[in-house]
Amino acid sequence: MDHQHHHNHNHKTGTGSEVVPKVSYVNGELIIELRDRHNQIPKLEVSHEKYMHLIVVSSDLEQYHHLHPQQAGEGVYKKEVHLAPNSYKAFVDIAPAELQYEVTPIEFHAGEGHHGHSESKLAADTDFVKTINGKAVELTPHTFEVNKEIAFHFDVKDEKPEAYLGALGHVVILDEAGEKYIHVHPASADKAVFQTQFDEPGLYKLWAEFKFGGQVHAYPYVIEVRNSK
Secondary structure (H helix, E strand, O other), X not given: OOOHHHOOOOOOOOOOOOEEEEEEEEOOEEEEEEEEOOOOOOOEEOEOOEOXXXXXXXXXXXXXXXXXXXXXXXXXXEEEOOOOOEEEEEEEEOEEOOOOOOOOOEEXXXXXXXXXXXXXXXXXXXXXXXXXXXXXXXXXXXXXXXXXXXXXXXXXXXXXXXXXXXXXXXXXXXXXXXXXXXXXXXXXXXXXXXXXXXXXXXXXXXXXXXXXXOXXXXXXXXXXXXXXX
């Protein structure tokens, strides 16, 4: 029996995590330190083939990185990555064994000088076909309502994506403020369909990650979630 389902990615953020990550960026390397509330090192479960998924976005939600830091000591994980000078938010996606944990944004800066906190200015997409490296992906539906089970369908026009982290793809969703984090996995093994729901209207940005020819690409979409009619 698998009893690890308490790690639910669709939690509301910020209500009592028992693990508090610290994030810093020094000399081109992200450093994540994990401690629980008793200053002990938490034991992590494997989630989607990795102990840690680290989502890093710039404050304006323009830049997006999905990283897998490696353990570099007790409770310390590291990943080299080039980040342009900016303010960023890190989302440390882990499954600590037997501890409550919710993913919340952790702000940090890259580069010299003080970067004003650049708020995102999202505008909802009107074109739902995105093409990266000649691979087109279309998102349907185009309208979204709160408090309804939504199935995101990604029509991969030419070929089936390769398996990536044990699934056909991954979808990360943030609200416009970059506060709410939702990580959604496919509803089935052979279709790029992802189910979730939203409890508040507004603009959201999502990145759908698919792997073609050994390369993972994140397809960005901005959607507007409206109140139910």
